Amino acid sequence: MRFGNLTLASLLALGAGLSHAPLGAQCVYGGGGGGGVVSGGGSNNGGNSNSGASNRGGSNRAGGGGSSVSTPASTPAGPSTGAPDSGPATGAPTPGGPAVPATGPSTPGVSTRGRGGMALDLRRHEHSQKLLALEWDYASVMDVEKSNANAPTSSEGRMQALSREAALAKLTAKDKRPLLVLRECEGCAGSEVALFQRKIDNERTQVLAQFFHCVKFRPNVLAPSHPFRQLFDAEKPAHLMLVSADGTTVIPFDGAQSQSELWKGMLAMLKQECERPAESAAMQLSNLMNEYDVLDLERKHLREALERELEKDGADSHRSGTLAKKVERVEAKLKELEAREARLLDIGLKTKAEATTKL
Structure with missing residues (x-):
């Protein structure tokens, strides 16, 4: 039997190929009937028939109602979380690639840690x-x-x-x-x-x-x-x-x-x-504290590294000497900032004759 230019055997072969499409392919198919396909520019809030540029939760979801989610090329498709017959559960190996971790933030900017980096320390030191x-x-x-x-x-x-x-x-x-x-x-x-x-x-x-x-x-x-x-x-x-x-x-x-x-x-x-403007001095003191914090944190890390090196190889090792010199340089910079702090805090006092304009 022919359907246009295609034989029945060709159609069956094409259907078999689509049913084995990997989850990482352009279209992700859910289990069950229906077969509807919805694609567009909206955000995916975890529904069965939404797809778009952003995906809340970090994975594209194929629902049990047979919805198909069109995944943008720049967003890797995640594992299925739909009905049992729609694919493997979150965290399990998928046909299209390795297992995807079941936990962890996936929205850019939510985590305070960069990929492979350290959490920012915003405290004053x-x-x-x-x-x-x-x-x-x-x-x-x-x-x-x-x-x-x-x-x-x-x-x-x-x-x-x-x-x-x-x-x-x-x-x-x-x-x-x-x-x-x-x-x-x-x-x-x-x-x-x-x-x-x-x-x-x-x-x-x-x-x-x-x-x-x-x-x-x-x-x-x-x-x-x-x-x-x-x-x-x-x-x-x-x-x-x-x-x-x-x-x-x-x-x-x-x-x-x-x-x-x-x-x-x-x-x-x-x-x-006072003789000099306090508002300007206060702003400069705030900037000074930012410099203080950078140097205090650097000194802390250098001291910790020096302590580990002393325990490991002793005071005569080359690395111990290098770290000790770095600590000294940081402390010298801190002394310079302390002198600047003292100057900023001294905004002078007007004499009684000068302070004539009362509030």
């Missing part, structure tokens, strides 16, 4: 952490008590509120930078939630705070007889405030301020009190 750490000055009641020679013997009896001017003079005697004052309350004692946000990055706040004299008070600072009680407003004592060294400018916050509000206040105070 030793020198940057040291730069960002705040040096809090805990205003000492005992220092005030020592000046009261005729005070009663009990600690509570010796406590006497200073005038606002005297309290400021006490705080600024050794450090003339503008003050960043944090008052702890019973609900946040021992924390810095009035200054830092819990859920977002606080690095810019930490950098700007380096230009201030940071002072922290315990909750009892609001006691009427506390030496520093007069620093705070009687009606609405600030949770956090920025104060010029002479006390003429105060920027109060309630502790629930946004970071942008805090940055605006910090930069305004620094512009008034």
